[in-house]
Amino acid sequence: MNKEELIPKLKTIIAPYVQDEEAFKFLSEDTDFVKDLKINSANLVDIILDIEDEFDIRLENEDMENMLDVKSAMQIINTKLDN
């Protein structure tokens, strides 16, 4: 799935959990979930679960650890979708 399709889907998933709404307005590939959007660890789990539902994939502990920013989230989703 390309960037243009994926980023809007991710934005919808992430929106309810964002604490820094200013940073969310300028979301890009390099936006970091924790550093920029100030999302906490409990909400990161919610994002993981929502991504699983949206894309019908299963994420593991190492995916959670690697999913630090928008770019890595897109890579992980695409890898899972290709498998």
Add this chain to the structure above:
Amino acid sequence: MNKNDIINLLPYQNPFLFVDGIDEISEEEIKGHYTFKSDEMFYKGHFKDNPITPGVILTECMAQIGLVCLGIYLMKDELDDSKNPQIALTSHQMDFYLPVLPNEKVTVISEKKVFRFNKLKCNVKMINEKEELVARGKISGMIQIPV
């Protein structure tokens, strides 16, 4: 791990322990109870001359039984005497149906919805001795073993 071991691992004590006993427990569900004593600290102020258990305390009781006791049971293989679980409430949505008065015994029933990446989400309800629904909602929290 037996039911008393779980209560002993709870990080609460008087006046903020709201678990008397666990009736049933499995990987999927827990049932436990608590009787609100007439001298609980909050009755003096909630309300003036009219003691009624605050909704936040009912939610706390539901979280201690429904989330923390169940969470400890789910992590039993990783816990021992030297490792106490770290817990944090992360969200709850609760509806209240009936008041709980001093000396009332309540039973909490909690059903696990999700337990992944240290986050536990449950559907929890509280019933009174007449088996009437007192409160019902969803509670989520994080539980982990300190490294």
